[in-house]
Amino acid sequence: MQVLLAQKLTQANDEAAAANRRRLARRGVTLVNVLGSPGAGKTALLEATIARTSGRLRIGVIEGDLWTARDGERIAALGVDVVQLNTGGACHLDAGMVSRALSRLPLAALDLVFVENVGNLVCPAAFDLGESHRVVVLSMTEGDDKPGKYPTAFRSADAVVVSKTDLTEYTGFSLTAFEQDLRSVGCRAPVFPLSALGGAGLDAWVAWTYGNRPRADGASRTHVRKEKG
Ligand code: MG
Numbered sequence: 284m285q286v287l288l289a290q291k292l293t294q295a296n297d298e299a300a301a302a303n304r305r306r307l308a309r310r311g312v313t314l315v316n317v318l319g320s321p322g323a324g325k326t327a328l329l330e331a332t333i334a335r336t337s338g339r340l341r342i343g344v345i346e347g348d349l350w351t352a353r354d355g356e357r358i359a360a361l362g363v364d365v366v367q368l369n370t371g372g373a374c375h376l377d378a379g380m381v382s383r384a385l386s387r388l389p390l391a392a393l394d395l396v397f398v399e400n401v402g403n404l405v406c407p408a409a410f411d412l413g414e415s416h417r418v419v420v421l422s423m424t425e426g427d428d429k430p431g432k433y434p435t436a437f438r439s440a441d442a443v444v445v446s447k448t449d450l451t452e453y454t455g456f457s458l459t460a461f462e463q464d465l466r467s468v469g470c471r472a473p474v475f476p477l478s479a480l481g482g483a484g485l486d487a488w489v490a491w492t493y494g495n496r497p498r499a500d501g502a503s504r505t506h507v508r509k510e511k512g
């Protein structure tokens with residue numbers, strides 16, 4: 284009974300995600316799903332990206348949060364369109380929520396929409412939102428041993444951001460050890476070490492962001508749902 288219900292929910296989510304993907308492809312809008320733990324630096328990354336691309340890339344943001352609008356207010360202060368999604372305690376976003384948020388964004392006037400998922404490195408990995416690209420953000424303060432501990436999230440990433448590199452000397456974080464662990468769980472995504480506050484490494488990340496266009500055929504990201512979360 285439990286298993287059947289879970290399968291039905293998963294199927295409904297996948298159908299809503301596919302509809303989001305087709306809708307965004309028709310509009311020529313790239314959707315980027317940003318995953319990471321609480322405090323990983325997801326909002327700071329979006330702030331820095333918006334500042335660096337101002338006037339050249341039309342960005343909208345969907346902010347996932349359990350209860351507050353704190354991150355949404357930070358983004359809105361930069362003058363970009365933002366939709367706040369409060370899950371009322373639920374620990375991930377699903378494709379239906381994102382569909383409703385997309386209806387509140389001026390898609391015709393946007394090139395790219397970032398979704399900041401609820402701070403959580405576990406179950407958001409199992410929910411396809413209809414994104415064309417998925418980014419996992421891990422801060423140096425979380426430690427370089429995380430890919431092996433959260434393989435589903437890292438394996439599904441199209442890009443991995445290692446944030447807070449200005450803290451390297453205090454954390455003992457080894458980028459070499461991190462990348463070895465990342466490759467050992469089957470993640471082939473590019474890694475972007477950066478400091479959103481100091482600005483180091485941001486150029487490479489921003490170049491990756493520019494390079495992303497929606498898949499014209501609205502094709503599914505096949506690696507999102509290969510395994511159960
Ligand atoms: Mg945030």
Ligand code: ZN
Pocket residue numbers: 373374375406407
């Ligand atoms: Zn969840």
